[in-house]
Amino acid sequence: MESIKELYKIGRGPSSSHTIGPEKACLVFKERNSDADFFKVTLYGSLAKTGKGHGTDVVIQKAFAPCNCEVEFNCVETVLPHPNTLELLAFTEGEVVDSARVFSIGGGSIVFEDSEEIQKEKIYNLCKFADIAAYCEQKSIRLWEYALEVEDDDFFKYMLYVWEAMKNSIKSGLADSGTLPGGLEVQKKAQYLFSSQHIDESAETREHRMVCSYAFAVGEQNASGERIVTAPTCGAAGVVPAVLLYQQEKHRFSDERIVQALITAGIIGNIIKTNGSISGAECGCQAEIGSACAMAAAALAELFGLSLDKIEYAAEIAIEHHLGLTCDPICGLVQIPCIERNAVAAMRAINAVSLASFLWNTRKISFDSIVKTMKETGRDIHTSYKETSEAGLAKINIQ
Numbered sequence: 035m036e037s038i039k040e041l042y043k044i045g046r047g048p049s050s051s052h053t054i055g056p057e058k059a060c061l062v063f064k065e066r067n068s069d070a071d072f073f074k075v076t077l078y079g080s081l082a083k084t085g086k087g088h089g090t091d092v093v094i095q096k097a098f099a100p101c102n103c104e105v106e107f108n109c110v111e112t113v114l115p116h117p118n119t120l121e122l123l124a125f126t127e128g129e130v131v132d133s134a135r136v137f138s139i140g141g142g143s144i145v146f147e148d149s150e151e152i153q154k155e156k157i158y159n160l161c162k163f164a165d166i167a168a169y170c171e172q173k174s175i176r177l178w179e180y181a182l183e184v185e186d187d188d189f190f191k192y193m194l195y196v197w198e199a200m201k202n203s204i205k206s207g208l209a210d211s212g213t214l215p216g217g218l219e220v221q222k223k224a225q226y227l228f229s230s231q232h233i234d235e236s237a238e239t240r241e242h243r244m245v246c247s248y249a250f251a252v253g254e255q256n257a258s259g260e261r262i263v264t265a266p267t268c269g270a271a272g273v274v275p276a277v278l279l280y281q282q283e284k285h286r287f288s289d290e291r292i293v294q295a296l297i298t299a300g301i302i303g304n305i306i307k308t309n310g311s312i313s314g315a316e317c318g319c320q321a322e323i324g325s326a327c328a329m330a331a332a333a334l335a336e337l338f339g340l341s342l343d344k345i346e347y348a349a350e351i352a353i354e355h356h357l358g359l360t361c362d363p364i365c366g367l368v369q370i371p372c373i374e375r376n377a378v379a380a381m382r383a384i385n386a387v388s389l390a391s392f393l394w395n396t397r398k399i400s401f402d403s404i405v406k407t408m409k410e411t412g413r414d415i416h417t418s419y420k421e422t423s424e425a426g427l428a429k430i431n432i433q
């Protein structure tokens with residue numbers, strides 16, 4: 035597995051595969067063609083079908099500025115090596131001087147078809163939860179301590195920075211109001227949720243409202259193209275921070291303790307990324323929101339000091355009950371259902387931990403098996419339900 039740093043990327047929304055990944059590909063291509071005077075990028079598959087709504091063309095043109103870049107959306111070609119494929123051409127005085135085919139594989143990660151240049155080093159030898167858990171048990175260490183053994187010396191510092199960025203995205207989202215860009219006239223609701231206290235509100239209702247307002251805050255910042263942290267993707271970026279910030283405020287956990295939980299979530303996300311998928315275009319929303327929910331459940335279980343078995347069960351429950359979830363955002367914008375879905379998944383992560391803490395010794399399904407099942411399910415989901423905005427919710431005429 036790659037470094038957990040590759041999972042938590044700080045960047046602008048609204049989509050890790052449609053904005054952060056393509057932007058990175060263009061910047062690398064521009065740097066290797068610094069003498070070129072014109073660029074052309076063709077988007078295929080899901081990038082072509084929902085790229086407009088996600089603002090992929092705008093991000094690409096900004097990446098190549100001040101050089102001009104033409105962006106073409108090719109929705110005709112269907113036989114593709116990856117559902118998020120880009121072709122890049124560099125020109126000098128009208129002649130093609132370089133070309134590349136790049137796949138945006140989810141979570142902002144990219145792969146150049148013919149080059150190893152930005153493929154990240156696999157630094158984790160153990161890629162299955164069962165193997166990592168056995169190692170941790172043998173050494174009597176927590177999951178996050180295993181990550182610290184593998185990652186470099188700057189890792190914990192980077193993760194503190196990630197946590198700071200997550201908190202800032204919640205803070206900015208709560209301070210924001212008005213409507214989201216894109217034309218759907220979707221109201222920003224985080225601030226309203228945060229401040230709408232009922233007169234006789236129970237502690238449970240307040241908890242739900244707070245957690246949901248934090249998840250909305252990040253989702254709305256993402257939809258506005260503001261800075262967020264992929265966890266594991268832009269569209270699902272609100273789940274993990276919402277759960278963790280609420281618990282930090284409630285129990286006064288230190289930032290260091292929260293980072294230990296974030297690292298635990300990172301191990302879970304990394305296992306899914308390696309053995310399953312975190313890409314909506316590849317496996318539907320189960321791979322984005324389902325993965326985020328599993329990460330948040332594992333993080334919360336770590337915060338509560340639960341055993342490895344309970345952490346595994348909580349993460350397994352979270353994935354299991356997102357199996358088959360489709361990705362069909364209206365107009366290709368990461369707004370409906372994405373933002374609300376972050377809030378629902380945050381609550382579900384809390385429920386998963388609660389169930390796991392009571393029922394852990396009745397568990398029948400391993401985390402590794404559910405990740406495999408999620409990938410198989412994702413492959414069987416019809417393409418039109420995998421970030422193309424051609425089916426399901428995307429067909430509803432909203433008022």
Ligand code: SF4
Binds near residue numbers: 269313322323360371
């Ligand atoms: S529906 Fe889910 S996978 Fe699709 S863009 Fe929204 S959050 Fe991402």
